[in-house]
Amino acid sequence: MKTLVWVEHDGSSVKDATLAAVTAASKLGEVHLLVAGSGVDAVAKEAAQIAGVGKVHVADNAAFGHNLPENVAPLIADLMGSHDAFLAPATTTGKNIAPRVAALLDVMQISEILSVEGPKTFTRPIYAGNAIATVESSDAKLVLTVRGTAFDKAATSGGSGAIEAVGGGSDAGISSFVGAEIAKQDRPELTSAKVIVSGGRALGSSEKYQEVIVPLADKLGAALGASRAAVDAGYVPNDYQVGQTGKIVAPEVYFAIGISGAIQHLAGMKDSKTIVAINKDEDAPIFQVADFGLVADLFSAVPDLTAKI
């Protein structure tokens, strides 16, 4: 089987989520990559180094500059003439593009696969991860999105993919990119961080989040997260949100501080290797999944922990 993997990049380097999709693709067959964008030579060279990669298709065209699905999906649908499966990381970019490709190919997409069970059989979460479905496609071609935390990352070196330019592509003329507000952080990204410190509603304010959560994260070089309740209360921006409606994470260590552990939050972090919970309420559901639970007032315990760790 020949697979085509969407390379997610920021214009200068390959994003980590791509590497999990490469691993998933390698379980299906030959791995080809697609680097689409404007001025993406450096990305293509980096992508060619990824272990196990056969070919790197490079579509360099101003129309592909901002991943606009109206322009990119027809390109991918064309390339699928000579590939059997299209895989994209289940990021907001992948989720935006892949279903548009699937419909152009008249294929039912399988979203957020967790494992490859056979050439057309996969597992995926439904009901916010409260159930796992094993599903089998009957379509001639596959379109899949891949949950990044469910697959190991392919090595970023050792590969020697052949770079091949893809011609064509044009601006469909129905959409344009206006601008982006991407929070600049000197921290690891939530979805690829080894350690995450998350705060919940119990913090009570944005100031307390800054005062209590941020120093611990700083000390551990951790990414910052939050529960939906904390986001809804306005303590932090939405892109901090971990959970069913936010980001799905699986770091080595996840600190849940002042987070009760609603189903919706657990759905986003329960695959973390080690979960540490600090909460005043000893009956909080978070303790049912925590490896280390500390029943304590977070306003004294967390600064103490920050000082001693």
Added chain:
Amino acid sequence: MKILVPVKRVLDYNVKPRVKSDGTGVDLANVKMSMNPFDEIGIEEAIRLKEKGVATEVVAISVGPAKAQETLRTALAMGADRAILVQTDDDVEPLALAKIFKAIADAEAPGLVILGKQAIDGDNNQTGQMLAALTGWAQGTFASAVNVEGDHVSVTREVDGGLETVKLKLPAIVTTDLRLNEPRYASLPNIMKAKSKPLDTKTPADYGVDTAPRVKTVKVSEPPVRSAGVKVADVDELVAKLKAMGVHS
């Protein structure tokens, strides 16, 4: 401008899903069903656009069993003008849904179709994007702000790491994210009024769409259970445990 808003009847978001013991799916017998929360946001956004004078009519659509009428009545009580029930007892996949919505869009010629970004049962997150592909229209997914400006709509999208704004030519497809708005509750008088608003009943065959599934569910199982670990007595013990694992500054 007309706005179409598909809505799905799903297990209420407050109910914990239980996997059936025979592994065929999630038990939906005798549990509370409600409108998919993301679709509720879609209805609210359409009504707000009507209140602003941007939209002239809001049409709610549901593909589902006879009981999906209740979901449509909720949409009508919130303020939608009329509804279309495409009645089927089959579990219709996103691709077939998109084909049905495409046929309805061809007939209704809306300026916008606003869909939830995903339904909280299947979590597919596909239908809006697929409808955009089939109609050839532009798509603004995971919207946190929607502004119609002349013959364009500007959509602010929730993306990894922040926000992104795109400008789309109308007609266009929008899918909602949670922060787009807070849906209103239907008032009692509006619930009464909704009972007399028009609701058409159709079938997928009326639109020439084959709803036979492309993806077979082999089995549905419980996720692996994570067991509780230990409670530590104090911060010092926690620090010791963490250091033993190599977690320190």
